[in-house]
Amino acid sequence: MLWACILFPQLALDTVLRERDDPDTPLAVIGGPTQRRVLQAVNAPARALGLRAGQTLTAARALADGFSCVEVEPARIDQVQQLLAAWAYRFSAQVSLHYPRALLLEIGSSLQLFGPWPAFEARLRQELAELGLRQRIVVASNPVAARILANGHDGLALTCPQATRDSLQHLPVERAGLPAEVAEAFSRMGLRRLGQVLALPREALARRFSAQVQLHLDQLLGLRTLGLDFYQPPDRFDARLELNFDVESHQALLFPLRRLINDLAAFLGGRDCGVQRFELHLEHAEGPDTLLKVGLLAAEREAAMLFELARGRLEPLRIPAPVRNLRLVAADLPPFVPQHQALFEARAQQAQPWEQLRERLRARLGDDAVTGLCAAADHRPECAWQPAEQGAQGHLVMAPGSRPGWLLAEPQVLSEVGLQWLGPAERIESGWWDGGDVRRDYYRVQTRDGLRGWAFRDLAAPGPLWLQGWFA
Template identity: 80%
Template structure:
């Protein structure tokens, strides 16, 4: 087996930055008791002001001004960890959140599907960058070694037990995950690296240190396995984002909405499913929440399409009161079946598949504005087609080309001698039971310009031809 460990060294800070569009503004995360507020993390712009993690807020304000303070939110960081586990689930069924701010992924069985490790690693990094998360990635022959090597390395890949052991020998004793008391005891003994500790007799270590120390060392070397609880994706997706200020316009909601939709798409890809219905909830400062349902006729998981659909539902809405929080809830998660496409797609690059165009029109114009049609058991052309809900098929099968694809709203009189009849008459007599009795002879016609149409002559009042539709 081969294990990858992805460590997120600034997860709490990245959780804040990924939800803001002013990432260049100096920003610090603060925590601790109210009597002694401490900077837990700073972004690069704040570091340029001389601020650093561990400073008290009082000292930071004495040193610099003009930075934004945000309260550290462990709950939000835990939610992002769950999202990351769902994202990683698409690459391996063995994903664990055993260590805080880190993912353990068994990747040995995934290399045949996702390519050699350098390509696989590049894909992981690109997708994590798109999610707005900084990372360190290490691969080793066992999960404990991969996690500890990530304390000192980024990009290291040791694929055998021998190479893993060799890489760990030079690790500082404070970075191998030992209890603090044991690490300090080794340091007082003059032991600085893991290799020096492993050089001690095993029996001496067992007499002087607790059993947990030897167990951890054995797990580092792969002599004992670490019991891991593997992640199982939930059956629903829910995320909630508190906005930095009261929002009263649609435009200010688009940036957080895009981030939430991207998270939803990552969750769907990891779970290998799509979404057919989801709901946006605008939580106002005062008054009830505004619910915005977004429904699709088929399951989708493309982030761009889902964002456009949600945006189309949001923009026509009148925001009655300032919005404080934005929520997204998706519970209808059916299997996703990707469309089959030809190897050489003949569509123009800017064209869209009909399914995506249909959903965009429904989002922009409303559900009732986009309808389907179905064939009815009626010989009269004006009654043979009826509006129907999208996706519903008709049991009647119409031979291709037997009827025109475009029927006029009302028949138009054709001038005498202006068209050529290119078929024999097809007589239609029907409708006596509902008061719409017709008796007509229909002909295929062709105009001087080469257009092909469908026209009839009324047998009840013989006279000119009346154009009723055009063939494609």
């Protein structure tokens, strides 16, 4: 087996930054007791002001001004970790959140599907960057070694147990994951590297230290297995973003909406499913939430398309009160079947699949503005096509080209001057059962301008020639 550890060294800071649209504003994540607030992490603009992690808030205020302070709730960080596990589930069935701020996933069985490790690693880094998260990635022969080596390495790939053991030999003792008092005891003994500790007799270690120390060292070397709880994706997506201030305009809601949609798309990719209906809750400081329902006719999971659909539903909405939080809930998650496309598709950049165009029109114009057509078992042209739900199947089988592609809303009188008759008449007698009885002779005709039409004479009331429609 081969294990990858993805460590997120700035998870708390990235959790805040990915929800904000002002990356150039100096920002500090604070924590600690009320009497002594401490800067836990700072972004690049705040670092340029001289702020550093570990400073007290009082010292930071004395040193610089004009930076924002945010305290991240542990529940929010846990929500992001759950999202990351759902995202990683698309690459491996064995994903674990055993360590904080880190993902463990078994990749040995995934390399045949996602390519050699360099290409696989590049894909992981690209998708994590799109999610707004910085990372360090290490591959080793067991999960414990991968996690420990991620403390001091990035991009290290050790594909066999011997390579893993050789790399562990040079690891500083204080970075080996041992308790602080144990690492300090080894340091006082003159043991600075893990290889020096591993060279000691097991009996000597057992006399001086607890059994947990030897267990940890054995797990580092892969001699014992670490019991892991593997992630199981939930059956619904429920995410919530707290906005920095009360929002009253649609434009200010687009950035957090895009972030929620991107998270939804990552979740859907991990579960290998799509979404057909989801709800957007606009939470106000006072009063009930404003509920926006987005429904699709087919399952989709492309982030750009889902965002455009939600945006199309959001912009016409009248917001009754300032929005404090944004919440997205998706419970209808049917299987997703990708569309088949031609290998050499003409004008791929300009072309848009009909399904996406249909959903965009429904989002802009309303659900009832776009309907499908269904063939009905009736030979009367005005009754042969009926409005229907998208995807409905008809029962009337017609020969290709036997009916015009454009039927007029109402038949029009057609002058017979210069007409050319293209074939014998086709008689249609139908409708006696519903009071709409018709007896007509239909002809294919061509005008002097070269237009081909479909016209009839009413046998029940002889008169002029009536145009029913045009052929393409």
